[in-house]
Amino acid sequence: MPMTRIALSPVTAVTLDPHAPVMQDAAIHVEDGAITYVGPAHDAPDFEADEVRGGEHLVAMPGLINTHCHAAMTLLRGYADDMALEPWLQDRIWPFEAGLEEEDVYWGTQLAIAEMIRNGVTCFADMYFFHRRATEAMVESGVRACPSASIIGVFPDVPGQIAEARSYASEAAGAGDGRIRPCIAPHSLYTCEREHWTAVVDAAGELGVPIQTHAAETRAEVEEVRKRWGATPIQTLDSLGALDVPLIAAHCVHLDDTDLEVMARRRDGRSAVRVAHNPASNCKLASGVAPVAELRRRGIDVGLATDGTASNNRLDIWSEMRLTALLHKAVELDPTTLAAEEVLEMGTLGGARVLGLEAEVGSLEAGKRADVVLVDFDRPHLHPPHDVVSHLIYSAQSADVVTVMVDGQLLYDGGEHLTVDVDRAMAEVDARARRLATAAAG
Numbered sequence: 139m140p141m142t143r144i145a146l147s148p149v150t151a152v153t154l155d156p157h158a159p160v161m162q163d164a165a166i167h168v169e170d171g172a173i174t175y176v177g178p179a180h181d182a183p184d185f186e187a188d189e190v191r192g193g194e195h196l197v198a199m200p201g202l203i204n205t206h207c208h209a210a211m212t213l214l215r216g217y218a219d220d221m222a223l224e225p226w227l228q229d230r231i232w233p234f235e236a237g238l239e240e241e242d243v244y245w246g247t248q249l250a251i252a253e254m255i256r257n258g259v260t261c262f263a264d265m266y267f268f269h270r271r272a273t274e275a276m277v278e279s280g281v282r283a284c285p286s287a288s289i290i291g292v293f294p295d296v297p298g299q300i301a302e303a304r305s306y307a308s309e310a311a312g313a314g315d316g317r318i319r320p321c322i323a324p325h326s327l328y329t330c331e332r333e334h335w336t337a338v339v340d341a342a343g344e345l346g347v348p349i350q351t352h353a354a355e356t357r358a359e360v361e362e363v364r365k366r367w368g369a370t371p372i373q374t375l376d377s378l379g380a381l382d383v384p385l386i387a388a389h390c391v392h393l394d395d396t397d398l399e400v401m402a403r404r405r406d407g408r409s410a411v412r413v414a415h416n417p418a419s420n421c422k423l424a425s426g427v428a429p430v431a432e433l434r435r436r437g438i439d440v441g442l443a444t445d446g447t448a449s450n451n452r453l454d455i456w457s458e459m460r461l462t463a464l465l466h467k468a469v470e471l472d473p474t475t476l477a478a479e480e481v482l483e484m485g486t487l488g489g490a491r492v493l494g495l496e497a498e499v500g501s502l503e504a505g506k507r508a509d510v511v512l513v514d515f516d517r518p519h520l521h522p523p524h525d526v527v528s529h530l531i532y533s534a535q536s537a538d539v540v541t542v543m544v545d546g547q548l549l550y551d552g553g554e555h556l557t558v559d560v561d562r563a564m565a566e567v568d569a570r571a572r573r574l575a576t577a578a579a580g
């Protein structure tokens with residue numbers, strides 16, 4: 139990667155650094171992929187930049203983090219909507235996915251990455267089929283990602299899947315100049331057996347990688363897990379030792395008091411379970427609303443996520459932030475619930491904490507990797523400038539993103555993708571989705 143020195147100056151910096159959360163007339167210097175200075179432009183050290191972006195209408199903020207998705211499900215966007223979960227999965231999603239080939243996942247992932255980058259998402263956690271080919275798409279695009287090898291107990295050769303997850307997790311660690319941070323992803327308690335889970339927990343512990351899984355998404359799932367395992371999903375995961383390695387749990391909609399106590403248990407100053415909150419997906423599939431305000435009151439790490447595009451249908455953390463800020467106020471009947479600052483934290487630094495990346499990304503601070511987004515506030519819906527953080531949550535939208543960099547590399551600038559051939563990705567996904575839909579219907 140060519141080492142570019144980039145200056146963002148002057149900008150309004152929304153840093154997520156508690157010491158100076160919002161700075162007017164700021165400068166940000168980026169060198170060798172890292173942030174070397176964030177502070178007042180007039181105090182900035184001399185810096186010879188190769189690239190400069192600045193203007194009083196530009197707001198710089200940390201890249202958004204999507205803590206749970208199935209990127210290549212872009213192939214299924216709009217294919218089946220407004221259905222109950224069971225027939226949706228069994229009659230529509232799974233027959234379509236049965237025809238998937240490696241190259242479909244590659245192009246589906248490319249399209250997802252293009253969409254996320256232009257929406258200001260600089261890092262995402264992924265869980266899908268053909269993870270090695272998907273990882274290639276991530277490496278090529280310059281994005282930061284936590285991909286995972288999935289284990290699905292209802293598929294053949296589970297020991298082979300676990301062995302592959304082990305070798306993938308060790309081989310992919312540090313790929314893409316350190317941007318790729320693999321995980322192991324047993325799909326859920328209802329699709330994997332006890333011996334699968336035990337082997338996965340052992341592997342994750344040995345390799346020092348997080349586990350990603352789905353947990354407590356629907357009431358029906360909780361009932362099924364109770365019947366099969368004799369306890370709630372969270373308490374079952376605890377008894378399996380899954381909470382003793384970093385556990386990234388998607389959804390956590392249906393929790394009881396004991397679940398919350400177990401989840402809040404501390405390990406290295408962190409909650410035992412880190413929650414990927416998927417508000418749009420949970421609404422669309424009528425799963426319910428996760429008790430996010432209560433999770434946060436108990437000190438449990440919560441980040442935001444989109445889930446796959448079959449159940450959202452956007453890969454857009456802006457709309458998840460706005461929905462999060464609105465939904466939980468309505469549920470709690472309390473307009474002070476999840477203020478704009480808190481929701482912005484969940485979309486950035488909180489997401490980094492969920493993925494275990496908070497020492498590297500999630501805020502604009504000298505020493506962190508340069509995953510930075512510029513938002514253009516010279517738009518009618520972003521005036522007058524009373525409160526920049528309020529505007530980011532309640533008024534801004536993904537189309538206001540004008541520049542995106544990861545590790546100091548520009549990925550999107552002035553309306554252009556610099557690392558993804560987006561026209562080809564759209565054409566490939568259209569043709570492949572047509573083929574898969576025809577096969578599923580046949």
Ligand SMILES: [Zn+2]
Pocket residue numbers: 206207208352388445446
């Ligand atoms: Zn999911």
